[in-house]
Amino acid sequence: MFLEGHIVEFLDSEQLRIAYVRKQERDRLHLVDPRGRNLSVNGDRVVIVHRTAFENDFPAFARQISEEVARRQAEIDVELLWQSLAEKPRELEAEELAEIFFAEASPEAASAMFRALMEDTLFFKRKGSQFFPKTEEQVSTERTRRQRQREREEFRERTASLIRQLVNNKDVPVTPETEPILDRIQNWLTYRTGDEAAAILEEIVGAARAREAAYAILLGAGRLDPSVDRFLVMAGIDPEFPPPLLEAAEQLLPRVPQPGRIDYQDVPAFTIDDEDTLEVDDALTVRRSGSKIIVGIHIADVSAFVEKGDLLDAEAARRCSSIYLPTVTVRMFPERLSTDLVSLTAGVPRPAFTVEVEWDEQGNRLGYRIALGTIRVERRLSYDQADEIIEAGDPSLEALHGLAKHLHLLRAERGAITFRRPELKIRVHGDAIHIKKVDPNTPSRLLVSEMMILANGLAADFASVNSMPVIYRTQEPREALAVEETPAIEALTFERIRKTFKRSRLSLTPGSHSGLGLSAYTQASSPIRRYADLVTQRQFTAILSGRPAPHVREELLQILVAAEAAEQEIRAIEDRSTNYWLLEYLSRRKKDEPLSAIALDSKGSIELEDYYLRAKIAGPNKLQPGDTIKVQIEAIDPAKGEVRFRVA
Structure with missing residues (x-):
């Protein structure tokens, strides 16, 4: 069709647009x-x-056409048109539909029909320039879907309004409307x-603050016990064990010395532990055999009580x-296990996973063995007590x-x-x-x-040489730094070292751990407190007992992934709680006292000397790294983890 000089309407991104054909x-x-x-x-995009x-007259004609189309479109009852066609459905052009509804098929009537059916898609399907009436079932289904969508939108609007009220009120109103x-x-x-x-709460306060806001709302509504740690609640962690777990732990019995275990009693x-430690998972022995010194490092054997796949194992x-x-x-683990049966309590026999090392008097390692044993702790010492005993010259x-x-x-x-x-x-x-303040460099803590x-x-x-499947911890080499370890520049030195740290990673392949200066490293020394340590210990106890390792590489990989994620999350919870x-x-x-601080850089970063807290000072300053200053708190919000200082 030759259209040059015509006014037309064409489809553009699912919309009708009017234009003048200047040239074809x-x-x-x-x-x-x-x-x-x-x-x-x-040309195939033209539908009306x-x-x-003449081109000069086109703008005026376009206005007239648009007004007439709008008037006609307002008259259209799409549902009535659909009902009249439902018995004999067929594909129809807009002109045909206009003829049925208006009893005429003028371009303006056809345009009005096309636009009406594009806006109201409930009753007709469009394919190109043709429209096909939907079935009654299709219309009913679509009506239901739209109704639910409207209800969701209305709920969302009401919910957003209520949540804004809850966020902004310290005393949360508990009403039939807010309860759900x-x-x-x-x-x-x-x-x-x-x-x-x-999701709405996250939109209102931001994803980073959503859990804090939820905690504040629920606390204000009396929904939470204020004595329960806020950071556990925000992390969704229930400190209590379910009754079946407690029952399973109560049914466990002490393990008497068993055949196949070396008796170290x-x-x-x-x-040596903190005074308040209840989960005691390591003990030491030292004895002489001629000119040799034999050191025993004994780890609580949790695997003797917790089997792969049992209730306690699954919870751990x-x-x-x-x-x-x-x-x-x-x-x-429940206390029956963690602070009783497996804890290396003084005076009672306990199964142990033992690493025994022989040394000569010059400190050269002569050999080692890894074995399953039974020990009986004679003395429980705090770190302070151990320091006093070392200072007094106790031979062991x-x-x-x-x-x-x-x-x-x-x-x-x-x-x-x-x-x-x-x-x-x-x-x-x-x-x-x-x-x-805990000094990690005391004799007992170093020991x-x-x-x-x-x-x-x-x-x-041992695991590497024997091709045992275990979880290793590796760390890539860091940038070498020459540091002076003196208290005067301790914070600054640590800041320099910290920036060179490479993150340690869990792996199924042995590799060096640069931070520890070891060619291979695993963790089996805290099986009461870390599940990955228990899994590693379980691998050893099985092999040492002549049984195959219970966890294959694929299982270890799953445990490794879960352990890495949990490690980060738990560290974050502990850090946030401690900081709070x-x-x-x-x-x-x-709040009103001057506090000693050391400048970490020239941009206002400081560390409080007595509290090892890093923060910023407000306003301009001329500080240089290493400067010692007095500061005062200018603003502090423990719940948000924020503090700002000023020069005193």
Whole structure:
């Protein structure tokens, strides 16, 4: 059809547009729209052809046509038209439908019909320029879908309005209208179930603050116990064990010495832990055999009580690790197991996974063996008690401390990171916040640390040599730095070292751990507290008993992935909780006091010397890295984990 000089309507992205055909080249039309913009389209996109006109008259005609089309479209009852065609459905052009409804098929009537059916898609399907009436079933189904969609949108609008009210009110009103919203938010926070109310909350306050906002809302509504740690609640972690787990733990019996285990009960064993530690998972022995020194590192044998796939194992796999917060400890196992049957309690025999190492008097390692044993702890020592005993010259502990210093130096020569900073131990009892500074470089802490690193390193060597499937921990080499380990520049030195750290990773293939200065490293020394350690221990105890390893590589890979994810999440929970209570302590006790700090850079980054807290100071400054200054709190919000200082 020759269209040059005509006013036409064509389809453009599912919309009808009016234009004037300035020129036609075969199937290509060169158009101009009412605003004078030039267009080029294929002729098959034209669906309505109006009158011919001069180009100069086109804008006026376009307005007239549009007004007439709008008037006609307002008259169309699409449902009535559909009903008249339902008995004999067939594909129809817009002109035919206009003829049926208006009793005429003018271009304006056809355009009005085309536009009406494009807007209301309930009753007709469109294919190109033709329309086909839908069946009654199709219309009914679509009506139901649209009704549900409207209800969802209305619910979303109501929910968003209510959530905004809840977010902005400290005293949350509990009404028949808010109750269902509170239910949904609580289910999302507690069970991590996907919910539209939670999605709306994330939109309103931001995904990063959604759980804090949910906690505040539920606390204000009286839905949460304020004595339960806020960070556990926000993470959806229930510290309690379900009744079947508690019952399974209660049914366990102490393990008496068994055949096949080496009996170490005649060798005096001792433990060194914090005063409040209840999950005691390692003990040490030291004895002489002629000129040789034999050191035993004994790990609680949890695998003797917890079998692969049983109820306790499944729960430990789900939890992945114990969680240590200032307010509470969330254990991986029920207390009947973790603080009783497997804990290396003084005076009772306990099954152990033992790494026994022989040394000459010069500190050269002569050999080692890994075995299953039975031990009886003779002395339980705190770190402070152990330090006093070492200082007093106790032969056993003094020998172990000397060996630990020797091992520490050897690892340092192999590139290990030996620079360890003091830490804060925060405990909350009722309304009281207690802060204790822990020095990791005391003789007893160095002793325990080096013995555990030794045991885990030798276990990794054993597994590697014997092609045992276990989970290894590896770390790529870091950038070498020459550092001066002095208290005066401790924070600055640590900041420099921290930037060179490579993240340690879990692997099924042995590899070097640069941070520890070892060729291979696994972790089997904390099976009461870390599920991956229990799995590794279980592999060893099976092999040492002459049985095949219970976990194949594919299972270990799944455990590895879960352990890495859980490790990050739990560390984040512990860090946030510790930071919250530190800021709460500073807010209560130190808000108006000048505090000593050291500048980490020239951009306002500082560290509080007594609290190892990194923060920013407000306003311009002329600080240089290493400067010591006095600062005061300018603004602090423990719940948000935010604090800002000013120069005092």
